[in-house]
Amino acid sequence: MVKQLATEAGTPLLKQTPEVDTGKKHQIKTPKENQRIYRVDQFYSRIINAKGLPTGVIVDIRSPKLAAVLKQILQGAEGLDFSSADQSPEISPEALFFAWEDLKVHKEEELLKKQPDHQLVDDLSVALEYLEVDHGSTHSELKVLLTDNLINYRLLNRFFKPGDILYSEKNELNERQVLKLVSATYDEDERHGKHYAVNAKLILHDAEYLGWGETRFFLQEFEGNMKITDLDVFPFSHHPAKSSIEATLIERGRRFMDLIQKPVCKWYGAVAVRSEPVGFEMREVRFMASKRVMIDPQRFGVHNSSRDKLRKPGVRDRISPSSQFADGDIMCCSHRVLGFSFEEKKWGAFAVSKLQEITWNKTAFDKVVLPTKKLSLVRDLIISHRVQTNDKDSDHLDFPEQGDDDIIKGKGQGLVGLLSGNPGVGKTLTAEAVAELSHRPLYAISAGELGSEIEYMDRRLVEVLNITRSWNCVLLIDEADVFLHRRGTDLASNAVVSIFLRRLEYFQGVAILTTNRKVDIDPAFMSRIHFKLHYSDLGFNAVLQVWRTFLSKEIADAKSAISEDDLQHLAKEYKLSGREQIKNAAFCAKSISRTRNEPLSFELVRDLIDNLGYVGGGRIEKKILRSKGQYARTKAQKHREWRRTKVFAVKAKQSYRARKDSR
Incomplete structure (x- = not known):
């Protein structure tokens, strides 16, 4: 130079x-x-x-x-x-x-x-x-061009002014983003051809630090004039709705700053992005995230590589989270934050504007099919543990400080429950209800997701336990049979049980384990659980309650064509294999009624079960009949066939004995 x-x-x-x-x-x-x-x-x-x-x-x-x-x-x-x-x-x-x-x-x-x-x-x-x-x-x-809100490629270097505030919606989440112009120049390369490169900066968290990071836009060469607002990025002053957008962006920037202070659980129901290797590079891939997510950029950095695309761009100029920001700077906060989706079990980036407060279901425990006394004891136990672990929602209650339940410090501070029974009887529902009652997110994982190789399983188990403790989750380990069975001569199997017992002993959160085993559980595990519930197969009253749970709104609706008597008929005559099949049948019936724009009726539920034969992939255990009369007739026919078979067997036996005696 x-x-x-x-x-x-x-x-x-x-x-x-x-x-x-x-x-x-x-x-x-x-x-x-x-x-x-x-x-x-x-x-x-x-x-x-x-x-x-x-x-x-x-x-x-x-x-x-x-x-x-x-x-x-x-x-x-x-x-x-x-x-x-x-x-x-x-x-x-x-x-x-x-x-x-x-x-x-x-x-x-x-x-x-x-x-x-x-x-x-x-x-x-x-x-x-x-x-x-x-x-x-x-x-x-x-x-002249700016008067008509137009620009051409040749004049871009006279259009982007140093220090400009820029506006763009060019991102995977299609969210509004405001940035500050750093530099811009004409350039050419193999990937983008001739282009005008615009370098801009924004405030972000790269999973390690908070600060200003730089990103680049490539405005490829174009012929003639183009609308300014059609550019991937343009000066914010040329946005027709600038004044109305500014207040929204300032408020979003303040929310961004609040979200990165500490782990926080939110409700989300929109598109998110995750990092995925494509060829020799990492790319951002969209996925649908639903229900609850945990926003925690710091832990994202612990569990994801520095090569992760979502950690780019990196922070160049660090900022203290406690700093005071002018409105012009707070607008430049990133439109997304890093976190984890519990439903999809994926790390990703979530749009700040789509995050909502969680409404906890206060009546979730009422839907659990258990004897009243057991239900009351478990409920009080959960509330007690929530208070004693200094849950912020329970500060108004006066409890003594919790001490260690064991001589060794750090041991025995968790709450572990074991739920046993056949599939579909409500074990998972109980875990969900525990999470709702304790105002904590549910981290559900199956034993198969932890792996079978001992070292990997131990490492993965430690990771899950640390996450759930850090986020104050309720941990659900589904199908935990492999960790619970009585130890014998199989060294590898014994090692799995021993590792699990050791890790569980120092766990300080709430853990719910489900199993199909009722017996043959290792005695050492039984000494580490705080409550054990066995679920019998659903009887008539339990099945009726499940039907009420999923069709309660329709019964209360005056326009609905389904009644309490219909539910009793469904519970008595249609034996489905567990809670999930009833849930699937109700869901499918309501979906069809919405499609047909007609009230939900008993006939629709009946026809759906009769004609599909399978509901949501689960097999119906008993032949479904169209009416009580048909069921009665078929039952009588079966009884007559049984009697004929029985009579035939008796006569055959008598004939055999007669032939034997004649000899």
């Missing part, structure tokens, strides 16, 4: 790098007394490459007063250095172009003063003359 210093005699001295050669080099400078400068071409220099071709123009500001004015006008613009007092600042013609209107205003204001600074006025006049001569036609063309 060309540098220009002044000798003691004031003669310009050129200093150049080997890569750059120059032609004549002129500068804007303070004229001598009673001397005016009229030739504009004396005040800029052209950069010539080794082949003698011009590659650019540099403007040298030799007037300290003009430099002070430009410093004020272009304050905050990247790449401009006005700090050196012993040498002239160098700026690009583009930067001077952006100062055009402000230079005019400064000149007019100076002339209106009682004692104007004529030296400054002369310097401003020379700068404006240069701009008019070299950039007058460009200025006029740009002004």
